[in-house]
Amino acid sequence: MHFRSLEEFWAFYMNQHTKAWTRRWHFCGMVGAAAFLLASLLFRWWLLFFAPAFSYTMSFSSHLFIEGNSPHTSHHGHPFWSLLCNCKLFLLMLSGRLDREMKRLGKRPVLQVS
Secondary structure, eight states: OOOSSHHHHHHHHHHTOOBHHHHHHHHHHHHHHHHHHHHHHHTOGGGGGHHHHHHHHHHHHHIIIIIOSOOOGGGSSOHHHHHHHHHHHHHHHHHTOHHHHHHHHTOOOBOOOO
């Protein structure tokens, strides 16, 4: 797929993250990555290597086991855009503005039974 802009890629990214639990696992992956980053600064530098590993594992797993799709946004030639979109998703969830953004994009979140 060819994307002309980050905004165009963002719309595609959100199409790949329709289920609430997928987004929650991504959020937890980012929190875990931040914890490993902090631990690497405070304790042992080599803990830094666990930050991306933890985040990617959580994200990848959520696509396989929850969303039911392939975690292929980074395989469309835009791994940096995928990372930026993951950060944007995290910040929108953290600030409580994700629902507004989904409405702006014309997306409806998929409701899941807990």
